[in-house]
Amino acid sequence: MGTEVDPDHPGATDTLSVGRPQRAARAEEIGRTLRAQGIRGVVLSYVDTAGITRIKTVPVSRLARSAAWGVGMSTVFDIFLSDDSLTSTADLGSPDGDLRLVPDLDRLVALAAQPGWAWAPVDRYRQSGEVWPACQRSFARSMVARAAAAGLDLQMAFEIEWALGRGDSDGFVPACTGPAYGMTRLVELSDYARDVLAALEDEGVEVDQLHPEYSDGQYEVSAAAAAPVLAADRSVLVRQTIRALSRRHGLRPSFAPVVVAGHVGNGGHVHLSPWRNGRNLLAGGPGPIGMTAQGESFAAGILAALPALLAVGAPSVASYLRLVPSHWAGVFACWGHETRETALRFVTGNAGTADRAANLEVKCLDLAANPYLLVGALIAAGLHGVRAGLTLPEPVTGDPARYSAAELAALGIARLPTSLEDATAAFEGDAVLREAMGDMLADAVIAVRRAEADRLRGASPEEVVDALRWVY
Ligand code: GLU
Ligand code: MG
Numbered sequence: 001m002g003t004e005v006d007p008d009h010p011g012a013t014d015t016l017s018v019g020r021p022q023r024a025a026r027a028e029e030i031g032r033t034l035r036a037q038g039i040r041g042v043v044l045s046y047v048d049t050a051g052i053t054r055i056k057t058v059p060v061s062r063l064a065r066s067a068a069w070g071v072g073m074s075t076v077f078d079i080f081l082s083d084d085s086l087t088s089t090a091d092l093g094s095p096d097g098d099l100r101l102v103p104d105l106d107r108l109v110a111l112a113a114q115p116g117w118a119w120a121p122v123d124r125y126r127q128s129g130e131v132w133p134a135c136q137r138s139f140a141r142s143m144v145a146r147a148a149a150a151g152l153d154l155q156m157a158f159e160i161e162w163a164l165g166r167g168d169s170d171g172f173v174p175a176c177t178g179p180a181y182g183m184t185r186l187v188e189l190s191d192y193a194r195d196v197l198a199a200l201e202d203e204g205v206e207v208d209q210l211h212p213e214y215s216d217g218q219y220e221v222s223a224a225a226a227a228p229v230l231a232a233d234r235s236v237l238v239r240q241t242i243r244a245l246s247r248r249h250g251l252r253p254s255f256a257p258v259v260v261a262g263h264v265g266n267g268g269h270v271h272l273s274p275w276r277n278g279r280n281l282l283a284g285g286p287g288p289i290g291m292t293a294q295g296e297s298f299a300a301g302i303l304a305a306l307p308a309l310l311a312v313g314a315p316s317v318a319s320y321l322r323l324v325p326s327h328w329a330g331v332f333a334c335w336g337h338e339t340r341e342t343a344l345r346f347v348t349g350n351a352g353t354a355d356r357a358a359n360l361e362v363k364c365l366d367l368a369a370n371p372y373l374l375v376g377a378l379i380a381a382g383l384h385g386v387r388a389g390l391t392l393p394e395p396v397t398g399d400p401a402r403y404s405a406a407e408l409a410a411l412g413i414a415r416l417p418t419s420l421e422d423a424t425a426a427f428e429g430d431a432v433l434r435e436a437m438g439d440m441l442a443d444a445v446i447a448v449r450r451a452e453a454d455r456l457r458g459a460s461p462e463e464v465v466d467a468l469r470w471v472y
Contacts, residue, residue, distance in 0.1 A: 014129030016102065020068050026105055027067035031060045034118055039110055043119040044071060044103050045236060047136065049448040050082045051315055051368040051472055053236055056101060057117075063103070070100025070125060078134045078444045082316065082368075082471045087451035089443040092134070099132050100125045107233050112199035113244035121233045133440040136372035140229050143379035143436060150386065152298075153275040154379060155359070156231040157208070157223050158371065160238050161266040163259040164189070164217045167250045172259050172469060174217030175251045185212035192249045196221065199241050205234050214328075215264040225271065225359070228379065232371035235268070239367065255472045257314070257322040257366040261461035265322030267329060268367035270313075271347070272378060273359040274298045274386075282346075282358035288392055289337050289346060290354055299335065299360050300392045301385015302378060303344050306333050306364065307417050311427035311449055312377045313365035317456040318468045320419050322366060325401035330363030332400040333414045335392060341399040343416060364416055368472045373437075373445070380436035424449040 034042070042063050045055045054077055058066050079092045086093060103120035111117045124135040131138045147154055164175040178184030186193055193210060196219075200207050206224035213220045221242070223234050239255055246253045258265040274281045274295060282299075285292030291299065302309070314323060323331045328340045335344035343364040349357025365374065384390075393412060400413050408414070417423040424446060427433060434442040456464050 015131055016070065016100065016125045016129035023105065024064045024068040027064040030105060030108060031063045034060050034063070034110070037110060038116060039118050040116045041118070042066075042103065042108070043111070043117055044101050044122045045119065045240070046077075046101065046122050046124060047236060047370040047372060048077045048080045049136075049370060049373070049444045050080060050452065051370050052080070052082055053240065054080075066101075067103055067105055070102040070122075072098045073101050073124070075099055075132075075134075079447055081448060081451055081455065082468060083455065085455075087447045089440070089447045091440045092444055092447075098127055100127060104233075107230070109203045109237070111241065111244065112202040113195075113241050113248060119237065119240070121236060133438050134444055136370050136376070136441070137229065137232070139437060139441060140232055140372040140376040143376040143383075144228050147274075147379050147383055150383060151276050152281075152383070152386070154228050155225040155273045155275065156228045156375060156378075157225040157271040158231055158235040158238075159220060159222045159267065159269040159271070160235065160242070160255070160367065161213055161218060161220045161268070162239075162242060162253040162255050163215055163266060164219055164246060165252045165254060165259075167247065167252045171466075172217075172254065176212075176217055178212070180214040180218075181212055192245070192251065193219070195245055195249070196242060199245055200238060203237060203241060205238060215266075216260060218264075218266070225273070228375040229372070232375045235367075235371040252470070254469050255367040256465070256469050257316055257318040257368055258461075258465050259469055261321065261465045264327050265329065266367055267322070267363060268313075268365050268369060270362045270365055270374065270378065271359045272362070272382075274382060280355050280358055282360065283348070283354035288395065289348060290358065294386050296392050297385045297388070297390050298382040299344065299346070299385070300390035301382045301388070302360065302362065303333065303335055303392065304385065304390060305377075305381035305430060305432065306343050307423065307426035308430035308433055309362075309377055309381060310364060310417050310423035311420075311445060312433070313362070313369045313374045314423065315370070315420070315449060315452070316366070316368035316468055316472070317420050317452055317459075317464050319366050319368060320417075321461050321464060323364060323416065323418065326399055328363070331416050332396070332408075333416050334396040334400060336396045339395070339397060341401065342396050346395070368468075373441075376436065377433055380433055384432045420449055420453045424453070
């Protein structure tokens with residue numbers, strides 16, 4: 001298969017032409033199976049810079065053509081905001097031009113809560129066939145490849161928290177009233193919770209657990225660990241499935257960082273572990289609590305990047321209403337062994353299982369994040385730690401909130417950024433993340449964060465929460 005040079009972008013590679021006939025043939029075959037299952041349409045999704053999942057759909061008859069050539073979509077979604085208005089960067093914001101959305105056939109599944117529909121995440125390309133430089137899913141994949149080139153594999157898992165409201169209110173009226181973690185809350189929504197488990201199983205999503213969480217009407221599903229891009233795909237799929245299923249039950253889920261001002265919010269904690277040659281680098285080593293030297297450096301890279309990572313993983317104005325001390329959201333830039341108030345929690349699991357179970361839980365993240373951007377940024381930060389041979393400070397025990405400002409300073413524990421503006425400033429100063437993302441993507445992140453902050457500047461917590469409760 002030949003690749004052609006695009007006159008507008010000399011040096012660009014027409015990656016999309018590689019394997020085109022095979023993709024088309026495979027999609028034809030998949031289309032036949034889908035039709036036999038009564039499926040009529042395929043949802044093609046990507047997540048924009050602001051964290052909103054955007055879609056196009058095609059009839060099953062058009063799947064093969066979409067897989068071969070992609071479906072058109074404007075470039076402006078990279079600078080779309082959560083209220084559907086636009087900002088711009090030097091590269092982005094023009095009404096000119098078009099991109100191709102190409103479904104990843106390996107990830108295509110029938111949507112259990114939307115009969116007649118299948119879903120696949122897309123990668124985005126220029127019309128010339130070059131990977132679009134601001135394609136977040138391609139960025140995640142390129143960071144996985146970079147890790148592989150350094151001999152590292154990553155395992156990742158997303159925790160998905162949501163507050164379940166009644167479907168008949170624009171405000172939030174919790175769909176259940178039983179206590180946090182309570183059996184009563186499950187009894188109240190027994191059929192719903194069973195349907196969530198069944199739907200995710202039908203979609204091939206491995207679930208570690210489902211439980212009622214702390215906040216009003218709140219539930220959580222933890223997806224099992226998987227390769228990073230798969231984990232990010234599942235974060236999208238799980239939320240869309242919960243959304244559709246909730247609606248079928250007359251309910252409405254909110255994945256927003258905060259659903260009721262002043263209450264505990266929805267986290268989107270990410271668990272991750274670096275592996276080399278089938279061995280978990282967070283176990284069986286001479287470093288802190290059994291980490292290997294490289295495992296420690298990977299963790300230290302993430303710890304060092306946390307202020308900048310917040311602009312990726314806590315990208316909403318509402319994120320900073322969630323990030324308050326003593327809410328298990330992890331607002332201090334420190335780490336601890338199983339400590340739920342440190343931004344980085346080192347989890348080792350049952351005695352004797354650390355070689356499989358040991359992982360880093362990054363707690364300060366939420367579900368407004370674009371999971372692809374987040375996965376890629378976490379890998380970039382960890383790889384930088386390995387390259388630079390970073391080491392961890394002493395672990396912290398207990399809640400750092402009990403210390404005075406002077407004590408925190410003496411212990412070297414900083415509070416993470418407390419506003420989207422401050423997180424964005426930290427991101428702007430982070431050369432590692434910019435190099436990894438490339439200028440087009442990094443500039444889009446900065447522009448979108450600034451515009452989101454501008455849009456809600458001066459709004460009360462209640463106004464912020466009302467504006468963002470149902471968008472993520
Ligand atoms: N809901 C908490 C948060 O905002 C997390 C609770 C937990 O540790 O699972 O991050
Ligand atoms: Mg939780």
